[in-house]
Amino acid sequence: xxxxxxxxxxxxxxxxxxxxxxxxxxxxxxxxxxxxxxxxxxxxxxxxxxxxxxxxxxxxxxxxxxxxxxxxxxxxxxxxxxxxxxxxxxxxxxxxxxxxxxxxx
Numbered sequence: 001x002x003x004x005x006x007x008x009x010x011x012x013x014x015x016x017x018x019x020x021x022x023x024x025x026x027x028x029x030x031x032x033x034x035x036x037x038x039x040x041x042x043x044x045x046x047x048x049x050x051x052x053x054x055x056x057x058x059x060x061x062x063x064x065x066x067x068x069x070x071x072x073x074x075x076x077x078x079x080x081x082x083x084x085x086x087x088x089x090x091x092x093x094x095x096x097x098x099x100x101x102x103x104x105x
Contacts, residue, residue, distance in 0.1 A: 002040050006033025050100040 064070035
């Protein structure tokens with residue numbers, strides 16, 4: 001597991017981020033974040049590899065050969081939560097998940 005501590009968590013505020021949340025000098029802190037543990041998912045290099053692959057795929061979709069061109073050609077489309085659900089595989093039992101995809105929404 002890896003420790004996760006949001007900047008608005010009690011322990012982060014106690015260590016010095018409370019001024020960011022306008023609670024400087026306050027005896028009782030009102031947290032706006034959480035802390036906990038998340039499962040370790042492997043080396044960062046594997047995640048970077050997947051991110052770069054996704055970026056390259058996106059560049060291919062819009063016909064961009066570099067990042068500047070991607071910024072110019074990219075169009076953001078708002079997707080509803082129902083649309084997001086529909087865009088994921090459904091009515092199938094996934095037997096082997098891809099490293100860059102999880103069936104959980």
